[in-house]
Amino acid sequence: MTAAKAQAEAPAPMERSVPRAGWLVVAGKEFADHLLSVRFFVLLLVLGLAAGIPLFLAAERIRSLASEVSGAQAVFLALFIIGPQDVSIFGLDVSVQGFIGLAAPLLGIAFAFDAVNGERAQGTLPRLVAQPIHRDDVINGKFVASLAAITLVLLAVVLLISGFGLLRLGIVPQWAEVLRLGLWFLVTVVYVALWLAFGLLISVVIRRAATAALVGFGIWMLIAMFGRFIVNLLLGAFAPVSSSAPVDQTLSTFQLHDFVLRLLPTTLYNEASSVLLNPSLTQTSTPATVGQLAQVQQQVPTLLALDQSLLLVWPQVVALLALSVICFAIAYVRFMGEEVRA
Amino acid sequence: MSAAAAPAASPRKATPEAPIVTAGLTKRYGDLTAVDNLDLELRRGEIFGLLGQNGAGKTTTILMLLGLTEPSGGTARVIGLDPARDALRVKRQVGYLPDSVGFYGDLTGRQNLRYTARLNGLQGAGAEATIESVLEHVGLLDRADTPTETYSRGMLQRLGIADALVKDPEILILDEPTAAIDPIGVVEILDLLRQLVRERGVTILLSSHLLTQVQSVCDRVGIFASGRLIGLGTVAELATRFGNDTGRVEVSFEGEQATAAAGRIGPTLSALDHVESVDAPAQPTDPWTLVVKPASAGRAVREAVLAVAARESLGLTAIRSTEASLDEIYRAALKQTGLQQADRDTAAEATDPEGSD
Numbered sequence A: 001m002t003a004a005k006a007q008a009e010a011p012a013p014m015e016r017s018v019p020r021a022g023w024l025v026v027a028g029k030e031f032a033d034h035l036l037s038v039r040f041f042v043l044l045l046v047l048g049l050a051a052g053i054p055l056f057l058a059a060e061r062i063r064s065l066a067s068e069v070s071g072a073q074a075v076f077l078a079l080f081i082i083g084p085q086d087v088s089i090f091g092l093d094v095s096v097q098g099f100i101g102l103a104a105p106l107l108g109i110a111f112a113f114d115a116v117n118g119e120r121a122q123g124t125l126p127r128l129v130a131q132p133i134h135r136d137d138v139i140n141g142k143f144v145a146s147l148a149a150i151t152l153v154l155l156a157v158v159l160l161i162s163g164f165g166l167l168r169l170g171i172v173p174q175w176a177e178v179l180r181l182g183l184w185f186l187v188t189v190v191y192v193a194l195w196l197a198f199g200l201l202i203s204v205v206i207r208r209a210a211t212a213a214l215v216g217f218g219i220w221m222l223i224a225m226f227g228r229f230i231v232n233l234l235l236g237a238f239a240p241v242s243s244s245a246p247v248d249q250t251l252s253t254f255q256l257h258d259f260v261l262r263l264l265p266t267t268l269y270n271e272a273s274s275v276l277l278n279p280s281l282t283q284t285s286t287p288a289t290v291g292q293l294a295q296v297q298q299q300v301p302t303l304l305a306l307d308q309s310l311l312l313v314w315p316q317v318v319a320l321l322a323l324s325v326i327c328f329a330i331a332y333v334r335f336m337g338e339e340v341r342a
Numbered sequence B: 001m002s003a004a005a006a007p008a009a010s011p012r013k014a015t016p017e018a019p020i021v022t023a024g025l026t027k028r029y030g031d032l033t034a035v036d037n038l039d040l041e042l043r044r045g046e047i048f049g050l051l052g053q054n055g056a057g058k059t060t061t062i063l064m065l066l067g068l069t070e071p072s073g074g075t076a077r078v079i080g081l082d083p084a085r086d087a088l089r090v091k092r093q094v095g096y097l098p099d100s101v102g103f104y105g106d107l108t109g110r111q112n113l114r115y116t117a118r119l120n121g122l123q124g125a126g127a128e129a130t131i132e133s134v135l136e137h138v139g140l141l142d143r144a145d146t147p148t149e150t151y152s153r154g155m156l157q158r159l160g161i162a163d164a165l166v167k168d169p170e171i172l173i174l175d176e177p178t179a180a181i182d183p184i185g186v187v188e189i190l191d192l193l194r195q196l197v198r199e200r201g202v203t204i205l206l207s208s209h210l211l212t213q214v215q216s217v218c219d220r221v222g223i224f225a226s227g228r229l230i231g232l233g234t235v236a237e238l239a240t241r242f243g244n245d246t247g248r249v250e251v252s253f254e255g256e257q258a259t260a261a262a263g264r265i266g267p268t269l270s271a272l273d274h275v276e277s278v279d280a281p282a283q284p285t286d287p288w289t290l291v292v293k294p295a296s297a298g299r300a301v302r303e304a305v306l307a308v309a310a311r312e313s314l315g316l317t318a319i320r321s322t323e324a325s326l327d328e329i330y331r332a333a334l335k336q337t338g339l340q341q342a343d344r345d346t347a348a349e350a351t352d353p354e355g356s357d
């Protein structure tokens, strides 16, 4: 009788259940960490400036443009693609779009370069992988948390700019423009995800966080700033463009350039981003034949419908996704079978 | 109502299987064999000590038991499961304290434990109560809400033990649990381990090279040397096996007389039957240790000492037989296998064509 009573009063036996989604637990902790971290404030600062400076500098131009072409299409999107004239940084025009394209890789690397090797250095990795979660939960959780933090700020920035345009400049977006902006946002998130995946990869492969950061930013710099230059240099040596060559051959050389440049994630994103935000862009690649060339030259400037723009950027988006998947796959393979020793 | 004071004890299924079994477990790193053909079987509810010098293969063995590294050969079974295949279920039941354990420095001790609890699917009031109670058990309750970057090494070690206990494990695997903990803390921790075994039937595997501690807490020990298990059993069993059938008698004399007769005591004791050697203490008032052979002659030697003391009119304050210390067993075991190693080397030399011309 008393035994039965004691039994009833005793706390219910704790469930021996394994958490159903270990990555969610990891992501929850990492996200909370991010929100309080120095790096989050840097993120706010960088994206805030990326949005604020071009907008501030270009506000006059946009305002005059808006009154000039009142009723014209795609003025709202000009908020994102028009920068002040005659100002450029690293050869990129100082527009919101350009700045965000520049900042996205930086943020991706900054939020991931120490994800795994940081745990290793702190001595928390053996404890973490000795808990009942899958190893990939560690990587996935950290990826999701970082992506969520960056996306959140990115979203805030885009909404702020839209609000500025709407309230201060009186530009009312059309539905097509809102849709375009939404798609551009999605592509930008994919781009950030790629660099996050790359950051995770180096955090798995390189044991020291400081070295990983150096390597990560080094590679970014190589691709973003000197990528075009290096590609041109290499192709100049192997497939030079000569003025005496027939048009057909020149065109095919240009196509080769295009193709090689497209192996660079920066090119992929910039193309996709420009096409989505700028309906007057009707193509991303060099015409393949003389006929096409003639066609382009005779084209009447028109605005592209959204589905046509989408068709144009689809390959770029797929390529960006594929690159992310490759980074992830390598990181998984390296991390899964690894011995975790304190 | 005592829910907050004691971790919720869960009923354990009485599986007949031994909690940890290894058969021919081997780990090679290139040419180096870190663990060589290990056959081990732990019994339910025992404290098992893994002893060995640096680099003997203790940590490697533990990593294989947790599925944190793949064995090169052989099998390991933890609660009847393969730690490489059934990793999640094994890890849910096994609390692990890594050597040089680390925590997230910007989180408090309690927050760190909360994260571990979540990763084990524990949340809410039950988990909070468990955290509170394990913190109390390891004596960290007063520092529980300060960031762990302000903890001392020993406090981190204690938090590590608490961390291993949060999931209410069936098996505890502790890699050097008392490293960096002060002497009084060690006694507390060892008491805690015994309490866990007594109250919850936990099985504990611990590795250490602090032999006196292991001796005082372990039911059985395994002695490791360069990856091989060279001795396995209770301390007494190992003493008979490696101690060359010797026993020990400790004798303490009364202060003044002992000081006066310091020179005489040594030779007198050595002259007794069955006494192999006499360890003189630094201070004549400290206990003298007589090494007795055969071990069964302890009683005869004690009586002889009493007779001598009466004859020489020395006042005795204490006399008792003690077990061989694990320290000595360990050294003897290493020496014996070391000799075997040397034998093999000379044998190899003898067959060497250049060495035998």
Ligand SMILES: Nc1ncnc2c1ncn2[C@@H]1O[C@H](COP(=O)(O)OP(=O)(O)OP(=O)(O)O)[C@@H](O)[C@H]1O
Pocket: A339, B029, B032, B034, B052, B053, B054, B055, B056, B057, B058, B059, B060, B061, B099, B209
């Ligand atoms: N990743 C590795 N690659 C090569 N050799 C290794 C590796 N990890 C460990 N070893 C070797 O394996 C052997 C066993 O190491 P282990 O860490 O198991 O020793 P231990 O008994 O835990 O020592 P300690 O008391 O110092 O903790 C050592 O000789 C070590 O050098």
Ligand SMILES: [Mg+2]
Pocket: B058, B059, B060, B099, B175
């Ligand atoms: Mg070790």
